Amino acid sequence: MNIVWHQHKVTQEMRSSQKKQKPCLLWFTGLSGSGKSTVANAVDELLFESGYHTYVLDGDNIRHRLNKDLGFSDKDRVENIRRIGEVSSLFVDAGLIVLSAFISPFSSERRMVRDMLPDGRFIEIFIDAPLDVCEQRDPKGLYEKARKGDIKHFTGIDSAYEKPEAPELVINTSELSLNECARKVVGYLGKRSVI
Template sequence: MTSNPNKDVVWHQYRISKTQRSEQKRQQPCILWFTGLSGSGKSTLANAVEQRLFELNHHTYLLDGDNVRHGLNKDLGFSDGDRQENIRRIGELSALFVDSGLLVLAAFISPFRTERRMVRELVKPGEFIEVHVATPLSACEQRDPKGLYKKARAGEIRNFTGIDSDYEVPQAPEIAIDTSSQSLEASVQQIIDYLKAHNILKET
């Protein structure tokens, strides 16, 4: 719970706790935060992981960068301030989903360590799992699924991560995956194995 400068806003206590919601779903809620360059495979991997979790009868919700900008964050641009606000809102939303007992999958470039740390600090230790989709820039640019790198190289897009805006590589991610050298199936299994090893997934 983050602080509110308005002293007239009082936190309302719920009758049903996060523990009760989690036990009902037979899982330990957490945020799986997929970070990496554009074209690294974040969304594809997050989608595949969610599908596997669904098949295993777990309760999930997937938040994707582009999709969220069509609704919740459609008022934000791509300035440094707007990008930080984008992640702040997603972090708060993800924390609410964790409180509901869900496994949250969030796929966002989120290039700055301070932003990712901000989201990590919104939940309890062990509830934020940083998945660095560590696909090299060369592979991402070769894929260029949305043609954004081509536009960035031509100067049509400014402040594009990896070209004229920095990406701060995670220093100690819980999981690191290079989708240019590892299959999607193996990558999904790597994440599922981590979740089982850390008792996030329980027998249903």
Template sequence: MSSHITWHECAVSKGDRQRLNQHKSCVLWFTGMSGSGKSSIANEVDRRLYSLGKRSYVLDGDNIRHGLNKGLGFSREDRVENIRRIGEVSKLFADSGVIVLTAFISPFAEDRNRVREIFPSGEFIEIFVDCPLSVCEQRDPKGLYQKARKGEIREFTGIDSPYEPPSTPELVIESHKYSIDECAHLVVGYLRENGII
């Protein structure tokens, strides 16, 4: 980092924005394998928060790769950079007083922990969307597992690249046992129980 760069303090603080919004800000970090239901659950939670008058926004893995992370591939190095950038963007959203929901496979524990470290205590909420590989493959909404099995996609999580489940997530959702509505209900319940909304 250049020695010519200095942090400029904002006139309006995160606390000011939270008071205006009448709720705390945080990142809900949905992690799990492709097809586990991360995006569906995150979007349903976002819809519910909106209906409650809360300020929230979803950052989705595929959508981010259409813009901000468009030049990144799926090598280990690119995946690390992908998650680093999302972590920094999520922190900006949280600093603006918003509840940000991220839906990224984020397969490596080290990368998720690195993001956790940039947030104040209690603002990084890791949500493990736990779903057996067999169910994810059965769902296969984008046909990615099929392509990975044929060797058309390399380093695909769960096939020829590992997924490291969180050891101590704030919330575990077994998405193969519950509907999207029920999963979203669990997340909103967590936010209420912990005084975020």
């Protein structure tokens, strides 16, 4: 293969210094309806209001465009996350704080994305909400369809979700308000000297 990695003169360190932040990937994982996207967007808003450079990657939005050719088989789910990991790592290289909100049900795929980034740049945030709470919320009506058999391979119903064993942060959206959830994440970033 005649492909050579092109080296850029402007480095990640230079971009980070310009933006006065440490680029990283905040990986929000959890069941559908747990609040991943909601919390990620609230964190994004707080960081943006404080002058930080961020970008949110959301599972549904990515499947409308970049990954519209993928289904929901285990193989396609792994490829979906691989692509997201690659895109996220490029954004981190650009000096951004990236907030990726994906069910990402398998530990191995989350580890794959972690391995794409330098040490300390992947921050796994487990949005922990019990299945019954997620089903009560069911903002898209997906659990109801899955229970009826209209949707196959639905995480939490007929497809497994492997809870993170050692996430950097656990946020229980059934116990905390949205504001408390977002501030907990931002507080963690401050402690880690990301911001």
